[in-house]
Amino acid sequence: MKIAIVGTGYVGLVSGTCFSEMGVDVTCVDVNSEKINKLQNGIIPIYEPGLEDLVHKNVKAGRLHFITDLENVLNEVEVVFCAVGTPPDEDGSADLRYVLDVARVVGRNMNKYLLVVTKSTVPVGTAIKIQNSIQEELDKRGVNIDFDIASNPEFLKEGAAINDFMSPDRVVVGVASNRAKEIMFKLYKPFMVSGDRMIFTDVPSAEMIKYAANAMLATRISFMNDIANLCELVGADVSMVRKGIGSDSRIGKKFLYAGCGYGGSCFPKDVKALIKTAEQKGYDMGVIKAVEEVNERQKAVLYDKLIRHYEGDIEGKTVAIWGLAFKPETDDMREAPALVLIDLLIKAGVIVRVYDPIAMLECKRQIGNKVIYCKNMYEAVLDADALMLVTEWKEFRVPSWAVIAKEMSTRIVLDGRNIYDRAELEENGFIYYKIG
Known part of the structure; x- marks a missing residue:
């Protein structure tokens, strides 16, 4: 054929x-x-x-x-x-x-x-x-x-x-x-x-299936991020909550991970398009609108935590960012949370040092030399006042915290994907913030 x-x-x-x-x-x-x-x-x-x-x-x-x-x-x-x-x-x-x-x-x-x-x-x-x-x-x-x-x-x-x-x-x-x-x-x-x-x-149903599938996955992500933010306020641990609700066979475990927001070429675009399709037919997609609103707010969550830690005084600080692509194993930065964080940090007068295994060229194409591009994850943390983990690449999972502790000016880690162990970081003298 x-x-x-x-x-x-x-x-x-x-x-x-x-x-x-x-x-x-x-x-x-x-x-x-x-x-x-x-x-x-x-x-x-x-x-x-x-x-x-x-x-x-x-x-x-x-x-x-x-x-x-x-x-x-x-x-x-x-x-x-x-x-x-x-x-x-x-x-x-x-x-x-x-x-x-x-x-x-x-x-x-x-x-x-x-x-x-x-x-x-x-x-x-x-x-x-x-x-x-x-x-x-x-x-x-x-x-x-x-x-x-x-x-x-x-x-x-x-x-x-x-x-x-x-x-x-x-x-x-x-x-x-x-x-x-x-x-x-x-x-x-x-x-x-x-x-x-x-x-x-039929053809219309196939067209709808794609949008409905992506909207459902985006909904699960935003739902867990909303729950995570509430967990922080009431003293609960979202990781434990996830295990508890994910064990329900009606809910399942997938796409229940809290984080610093979704990005990419599909979810943001398709959620917007589904909302618009409904508007054109005179229908209000209340749930999907909330999904989009929560996600946009979530992309700034690490920045908000940094602001609270330094009580609003971050001008002149240096922040290291690990991960630029919207997810691992791609160089795609469309709607990436890293772009929102970089923009917020630069506007606040912060020096930003970044590293990503694949997406460095794509980042430079999109934002030029607004940030300092580093050769590896350890170079990125040199003299940094805080480290933000944004994309959970495998090479970021088991870093040498003892080495990093010596390189950073201030030992603060903001984990946007909840992949690190609080006890291990605290043993190495770090202040650790996670999502939820």
């Missing part, structure tokens, strides 16, 4: 590479010629464990190709996946201009049946807009060509995307015809050798 995937961002490149690994002939398309040139020369534009080796392997095998013009492959492929970006518009709604651009290109150039599949995260009702855009172009040409629209949302976790795609816990596909269903089943069958985990729905 031959397919095209439009968009070589995170979703498109991972999806295309994994399909090619299963023997599908995949052409990845992007209007960004610089990005395509780099991919053709083996340069991967994103960091994802295992992706670079898999791309090189399948390019060498002749199953994975990169081009800039979708129209050049429409006569060869059976399926076109749309994996272009849907960034939030100024009002929080998803910007569909790139999705509809793809639809128009398809309508202007298709000459045979095609299945057009939305992989991008799009609001409910987008499939109808795609269908109308394609049909309008066909009508302008005065031709009658069959096509189908499907929705196939992605559920990839950054840092574990290859495994998520190759061994999915579910594949959701929204279709409106048996022909489309048969094609999608054939395409995903190689990934189902350990059991059929495909869920076929």
Whole structure:
């Protein structure tokens, strides 16, 4: 089978590479010629464990190709996946201009049946807009060509995307015809050798499932952060509370960790888009609005603790930050809590020293030289008045506190992910603050 995937961002490149690994002939398309040139020369534009080796392997095998013009492959492929970006518009709604651009290109150039599949995260009702855009172009040409629209949302976790795609816990596909269903089943069958985990729905339901899933996970995070903040006020320990409620099979243990807020390319954007979709239909998403409000407030929680410790006098202090990416195993800093903290600290006159195993270049791209970039975690704490743990990279889990104690000016640790042991830090003379 031959397919095209439009968009070589995170979703498109991972999806295309994994399909090619299963023997599908995949052409990845992007209007960004610089990005395509780099991919053709083996340069991967994103960091994802295992992706670079898999791309090189399948390019060498002749199953994975990169081009800039979708129209050049429409006569060869059976399926076109749309994996272009849907960034939030100024009002929080998803910007569909790139999705509809793809639809128009398809309508202007298709000459045979095609299945057009939305992989991008799009609001409910987008499939109808795609269908109308394609049909309008066909009508302008005065031709009658069959096509189908499907929705196939992605559920990839950054840092574990290859495994998520190759061994999915579910594949959701929204279709409106048996022909489309048969094609999608054939395409995903190689990934189902350990059991059929495909869920076929109508198209609007598939579009909603993606938003509902991300909103639920974001809700659990914000709920625990709210509980953590209350725990601090009443003298409870959120880690014990988490164990207590997580043991309830109706609740479960996952996504119940308190921290300094979520970020990334999905949760913030999708929560905003879901709220906007509801507003457009005259409905108020009260719970989801609260989720967003709690998360934005939580990103400043370490800063607030630092302010309280120094009784508001932090100008001229030096703060070390461990972790810049919104989560481990990625260089993605979109909506990262670290960016909020850095901004607050700099505005307060604080000198900020940072280290992240992967995201240093991305941080410099986003904020320039506003902070001091350090070669390792120990260099970051030199003469620091406080250390903030923001991203729980593995290399941060068991630091040498005895060494760090000698390097810091003041032994204060603010743990934004609750990964350290209070007794161990206090033994080494540290003042320790956690979440909850």
